Amino acid sequence: MSHDAQESSAPTDLARWWNRTRYQLYAPIYDWVARPMEDGRRRAIERLSLTGDERILILGSGPGSDLEYLPAEASITALDAAPAMVRRTRERAEALDMDVEARVGDAQTVPFDDDAFDVVLLHLILSVVPNPTAVATEAARVLTPEGRVSIYDKFIPEATEPSFLRRALNPVARFLFSDLTYQLEPILAHADLGVVDPKESALGGLYTIAQAARREEKTVQRANSS
Numbered sequence: 065m066s067h068d069a070q071e072s073s074a075p076t077d078l079a080r081w082w083n084r085t086r087y088q089l090y091a092p093i094y095d096w097v098a099r100p101m102e103d104g105r106r107r108a109i110e111r112l113s114l115t116g117d118e119r120i121l122i123l124g125s126g127p128g129s130d131l132e133y134l135p136a137e138a139s140i141t142a143l144d145a146a147p148a149m150v151r152r153t154r155e156r157a158e159a160l161d162m163d164v165e166a167r168v169g170d171a172q173t174v175p176f177d178d179d180a181f182d183v184v185l186l187h188l189i190l191s192v193v194p195n196p197t198a199v200a201t202e203a204a205r206v207l208t209p210e211g212r213v214s215i216y217d218k219f220i221p222e223a224t225e226p227s228f229l230r231r232a233l234n235p236v237a238r239f240l241f242s243d244l245t246y247q248l249e250p251i252l253a254h255a256d257l258g259v260v261d262p263k264e265s266a267l268g269g270l271y272t273i274a275q276a277a278r279r280e281e282k283t284v285q286r287a288n289s290s
């Protein structure tokens with residue numbers, strides 16, 4: 065899907081309502097359904113080489129599936145639109161003896177200050193929300209200049225068109241779960257983010273693992289290393 069098409073998906077109230085409501089319904093079975101995604105999630109977080117000193121923001125935390133791979137001593141904030149998911153994130157944090165601030169909110173309009181986090185996790189969220197560029201833009205805003213964004217989601221390769229099968233399945237997939245036709249790079253470019261590491265694939269190439277950083281930081285890093 066083109067940059068413009070991804071950008072133009074302005075969420076309506078109905079889209080917001082359905083997006084929240086479906087995850088309220090999925091919350092009791094989410095862990096079971098998402099089990100095949102665990103290996104990719106673990107690999108995405110390992111790539112961050114976290115030390116425990118970081119301030120980490122999880123956007124669209126679901127039931128807190130990322131928590132067990134994060135350092136317990138890190139400062140962790142989780143945001144999700146579905147209250148049932150936020151409750152589960154809190155319960156999982158308690159079970160793991162982790163101190164996590166979990167709250168209900170919209171990842172498209174994040175209620176945090178600029179430069180407030182060292183790491184933002186965007187795991188299985190960009191393809192789910194009505195407006196992924198808004199989420200990426202908010203992630204970039206709350207990230208410190210040297211911060212990193214971890215992305216784990218379904219994307220088609222850069223500068224390719226979705227296959228006929230993806231286009232055919234997309235209306236149903238988008239309604240029930242997530243969009244199958246997004247490219248990552250245009251979403252990041254809109255937010256002035258860029259991929260900083262080689263991307264990896266997971267689940268037979270259906271999912272992509274990537275790390276992104278703010279573009280001006282990348283430029284500075286490149287200038288220093290040349």
Ligand SMILES: C[S@@+](CC[C@H](N)C(=O)[O-])C[C@H]1O[C@@H](n2cnc3c(N)ncnc32)[C@H](O)[C@@H]1O
Binds near residue numbers: 169187
């Ligand atoms: C596919 S689940 C991913 C959960 C988790 N990040 C993971 O990796 O398993 C998508 C989550 O995003 C949440 N979500 C959907 N739209 C959102 C929005 N606009 N703001 C915040 N969370 C949202 C849903 O409630 C759901 O918990």
